[in-house]
Amino acid sequence: xxxxxxxxxxxxxxxxxxxxxxxxxxxxxxxxxxxxxxxxxxxxxxxxxxxxxxxxxxxxxxxxxxxxxxxxxxxxxxxxxxxxxxxxxxxxxxxxxxxxxxxxxxxxxxxxxxxxxxxxxxxxxxxxxxxxxxxxxxxxxxxxxxxxxxxxxxxxxxxxxxxxxxxxxxxxxxxxxxxxxxxxxxxxxxxxxxxxxxxxxxxxxxxxxxxxxxxxxxxxxxxxxxxxxxxxxxxxxxxxxxxxxxxxxxxxxxxxxxxxxxxxxxxxxxxxxxxxxxxxxxxxxxxxxxxxxxxxxxxxxxxxxxxxxxxxxxxxxxxxxxxxxxxxxxxxxxxxxxxxxxxxxxxxxxxxxxxxxxxxxxxxxxxxxxxxxxxxxxxxxxxxxxxxxxxx
Amino acid sequence: xxxxxxxxxxxxxxxxxxxxxxxxxxxxxxxxxxxxxxxxxxxxxxxxxxxxxxxxxxxxxxxxxxxxxxxxxxxxxxxxxxxxxxxxxxxxxxxx
Numbered sequence: 001x002x003x004x005x006x007x008x009x010x011x012x013x014x015x016x017x018x019x020x021x022x023x024x025x026x027x028x029x030x031x032x033x034x035x036x037x038x039x040x041x042x043x044x045x046x047x048x049x050x051x052x053x054x055x056x057x058x059x060x061x062x063x064x065x066x067x068x069x070x071x072x073x074x075x076x077x078x079x080x081x082x083x084x085x086x087x088x089x090x091x092x093x094x095x096x097x098x099x100x101x102x103x104x105x106x107x108x109x110x111x112x113x114x115x116x117x118x119x120x121x122x123x124x125x126x127x128x129x130x131x132x133x134x135x136x137x138x139x140x141x142x143x144x145x146x147x148x149x150x151x152x153x154x155x156x157x158x159x160x161x162x163x164x165x166x167x168x169x170x171x172x173x174x175x176x177x178x179x180x181x182x183x184x185x186x187x188x189x190x191x192x193x194x195x196x197x198x199x200x201x202x203x204x205x206x207x208x209x210x211x212x213x214x215x216x217x218x219x220x221x222x223x224x225x226x227x228x229x230x231x232x233x234x235x236x237x238x239x240x241x242x243x244x245x246x247x248x249x250x251x252x253x254x255x256x257x258x259x260x261x262x263x264x265x266x267x268x269x270x271x272x273x274x275x276x277x278x279x280x281x282x283x284x285x286x287x288x289x290x291x292x293x294x295x296x297x298x299x300x301x302x303x304x305x306x307x308x309x310x311x312x313x314x315x316x317x318x319x320x321x322x323x324x325x326x327x328x329x330x331x332x333x334x335x336x337x338x339x340x341x342x343x344x345x346x347x348x349x350x351x352x353x354x355x356x357x358x359x360x361x362x363x364x365x366x367x368x369x370x371x372x373x374x375x376x377x378x379x380x381x382x383x384x385x386x387x388x389x390x391x392x
Numbered sequence: 393x394x395x396x397x398x399x400x401x402x403x404x405x406x407x408x409x410x411x412x413x414x415x416x417x418x419x420x421x422x423x424x425x426x427x428x429x430x431x432x433x434x435x436x437x438x439x440x441x442x443x444x445x446x447x448x449x450x451x452x453x454x455x456x457x458x459x460x461x462x463x464x465x466x467x468x469x470x471x472x473x474x475x476x477x478x479x480x481x482x483x484x485x486x487x488x
Contacts (some may be wrong), residue, residue: 206410207411208411220402
């Protein structure tokens with residue numbers, strides 16, 4: 001039976017990864033994900049997990065080690081944050097192009113500068129177009145569940161792509177929550193042994209990472225894009241399997257009190273829980289408000305999102321990263337592009353909140369909602385607003 | 393179906409562009425972008441092998457009589473062999 005345990009979420013994430021029996025863990029510590037590889041190194045040292053733990057001298061090497069390990073057919077895991085992820089940056093698009101199903105726990109943190117170790121989504125947004133799948137957890141239970149789901153999704157023969165499991169730095173990584181853990185037997189049943197499509201071996205020669213000249217590069221990118229688009233089918237399947245096995249439901253766009261709602265809030269990551277409290281409060285006041293939580297970021301859940309906003313009059317999109325000088329925050333720009341030309345599309349407002357660990361409170365969501373309802377009548381001055389910036 | 397030499401469409405690509413045929417680059421004749429080619433005058437050749445040693449493509453080989461020749465499938469026409477051939481047995485001429 002699954003057991004309930006109170007645990008720091010980073011430790012819980014490590015325990016979940018250990019249940020997946022990775023062969024190679026290569027990591028370099030960076031706040032706020034540090035506790036994940038740290039605890040995994042303990043688990044390996046204690047002999048609870050038979051894996052190679054490679055203490056690399058940098059993130060660039062950590063991702064390179066994972067790349068090489070995955071090439072030999074090993075199940076590989078790493079974790080990173082912010083500048084560490086950026087330092088991995090050179091290898092990040094290579095592993096996705098080589099179709100290596102590496103799983104990364106990304107303890108989301110602001111990109112410096114100014115130097116800041118706290119949470120926002122600027123690190124993941126900078127890697128948006130690197131060919132990795134990306135899912136967002138809203139609480140500790142989801143972190144544990146998604147970590148296990150991630151291996152199954154990434155390694156599926158129809159997918160073979162690396163995946164970011166996003167968990168907000170500190171808000172999630174350093175929080176203690178009661179979490180249900182599946183047993184090893186349950187995970188073994190859910191997640192079969194990794195059988196790579198191909199592996200580097202002298203008896204069965206294969207070249208990986210070859211040169212792509214202009215006459216084949218387009219076709220290569222088309223194939224990669226198709227793989228990403230098609231991965232959604234597998235993600236939906238895996239989430240259905242998970243629901244069947246463990247009773248917890250996952251959807252690309254989760255809805256909360258959205259039935260007949262005029263105003264919808266759209267969030268990602270840990271702010272979802274705060275927003276749900278705000279929705280409860282507003283519903284009590286008789287406001288017709290609901291909440292959408294985007295769990296799947298890449299591949300983009302286009303169909304699901306279109307369906308979810310149907311009937312709404314106002315859509316309030318929360319971004320946790322700035323696209324400097326852009327037409328909107330990164331999430332909102334995509335939502336707007338998706339809904340452009342859709343009949344009866346809602347009025348869309350965009351707030352960039354919680355940068356660099358700035359508190360996002362229930363009151364903030366209420367204020368943003370009220371502002372957005374006004375914006376429906378009067379055209380907003382700006383396409384987006386960095387909410388709560390003093391002086392604005 | 394006969395094996396195609398190269399993938400034409402995106403559907404024909406293996407995942408990640410993995411190559412499962414060992415030595416498949418042998419079929420990729422990189423000499424196609426050559427502008428000049430080396431011509432050997434065996435009457436001047438002293439069979440020293442300098443051209444063989446200096447060829448960065450390793451496409452120079454020796455025949456049964458001990459003379460040298462470049463493999464035009466791979467020679468890129470860099471002219472190093474002609475430059476290094478001190479008896480002056482090699483001249484670079486424009487690819488016709």
